[in-house]
Amino acid sequence: MDKFRMMFQFLQSNQESFMNGICGIMALASAQMYSVFEFSCPCMPEYNYAYSMGLLFVPPLWFFLLGFVMNNNVSVLAEEWRRPTGSRRKDPTILRYMFCSITQRSLIAPAVWFSVTLMHGKSFLCAFSTSLDIDRLGNFSVFRGISEVERIKLLARIPCDDDVYFEQHKEIRMVATRYMKCISQACGWFLLLMMTFTAFLIRGIRPCFTQAAFLKTKYWSHYIDIERKMFDETCKEHAKSFAKVCIHQYFESISGEMRSFHHNRTYGRDDDDNEREIGDEEKLLGIRAQEDMNKVLWNWHTSKPALALRKDKMDAQSNGGLNGYVNGEANGFLNGHASNVEKKEWAVYYSKV
């Protein structure tokens, strides 16, 4: 259990390594699924090919689509693709980069399935036993003097281990199996070689062409992901503070004026309660009504803000701003570090002076 937890923590340390972990798990699942699955060739000329090819191509397609489903970045990509331009331009290279990275990861489990199936060889034997040129493989009297249709029917039964006819003619089955397996394995190794070589070319040759642009697209596509998470976190914090303040106000309104009067009197005294309430109010970032929040959420999609942070606004506020009240709180919830406490103490000292 401890091992799993440690591995889980390591994988979750960042998004990329988490996705690589999922990718590895799917590859293992693919190999395991093949070994568990019982391949059962129909041994009929009309169905052999369809069954084998179906088994060779349909599970990889399924794994490929599953890779897309399990990848978080698919929804990020879709959102970025569909959003209205707003104050922020759309960059098609970022969309391409994200799509390529998702596709690359999703291709690994299908590739594992292909390799394992071809190395095992049964599907090739099942698919191509009818097109075997059995005379090249040896001198088998069994195939002489029969019609073409009969011959094909007989060849189609070779892959089945429990076929009674070939029990007596084991040699034919062994020769045909070895031959087809050899071809199947050759195809498998060739496919692996091609995939590895292509991956190597892409990785190795890319820096020759677009390295500068690549740095930018990589940065901004990570940024989009991080920004989305930050927005979700900010909304959660806002909702918490909203709820707290709403409930507090409700109690205030129920118990009437006395309580709010009492609160006003202790206002200047920097009580812990007071500071907490002020902290919550600040976390609301000025959005205090349902319509306002709805507008915020609506605009986040329809008109994303420009990628330009304003320094002048912050300076103006620091000039006009007050009496050193704890704003470290607002900063604190965003990055939650311990120096928050330190700042608070200093603020108290300052206000007394």
Add this chain to the structure above:
Amino acid sequence: MERLKLVLQYFQSNSESISNGICIILALVSVKLYTSFDFNCPCLPQYNRLYSVGVMVVPPIILFFLGMLVNRHTGVMMDEWLRPEGNRSKNPAVVKFLCSAMLQRAMLAPMVWILVTLLDGKILICAFSVSVDPSLFSGFPNNTGWTKAVTRYVRCYSQAVGWSILLFFIVLGSLARFIKPFFDDHATFLQTRYWSNYLDVEQKMFDETCVLHARDFARKCVVQFFEEMREETAPVLNRPFFSVSTRDDWDSEDEDRLHGVTRQEQMNQLLDKWYYGKPELDVRRIAYKPRLCPGCSKKNFHSDV
């Protein structure tokens, strides 16, 4: 559990260890791949040799490319080789060092595959059983005895070749290690090794800094968005009480983290410059810059009061 953590920590301690670790893992994968691969000799004269040569040569090539793919140094080397000169001169010795280190590590897994196939012997039996001289094996009463004799004979040859190759490489490696200091300038080697390691670390640091920067950028962007919405919805409300920032040292700390890059165009320019004009290897300017630290300003204030 603790031991595993220690081992992992040791391997992650520097990037050379990581590369060595990956190299060893790939060698183990190579052995596992061989044992799980179902070797199936076609037993047909025209295909035996082809199949055997294929199984002996193609997987090592795949493992070689895989070794180069998973090695971080490949990317570092290509970047250093292809980058424009900028403010930093290019040192071909560093590229050569990285390239040779990368090739040496990538060669281990293929060599392991070849050795394992030779020591096992199945492949050579499949390839050379046809060309065995039958006169060597006279006097066997039945076919089975003869088959076993040929198998033993070819396997013996195969294992001899395998052990010889292993011995050859070990001797070569030891000689190279021993003789190298006589031919190579150790001082230059130390410099080359330092700067190759530096390039790797620098790239990692840059990536990490970019990630941290993106986090801060995103955080501020989101907060700014909320502020803008507040202004739009309630322009008459003028409550500095709800402002997010009134502290100078919060600003300066944030400024530190953002390093002054607050716009998309600035970030794009920064990334462009990182590629087209890498900075020179001289950190005197920042090392001796007087820094504003929150602690320092606090002390000043206390001293006034």
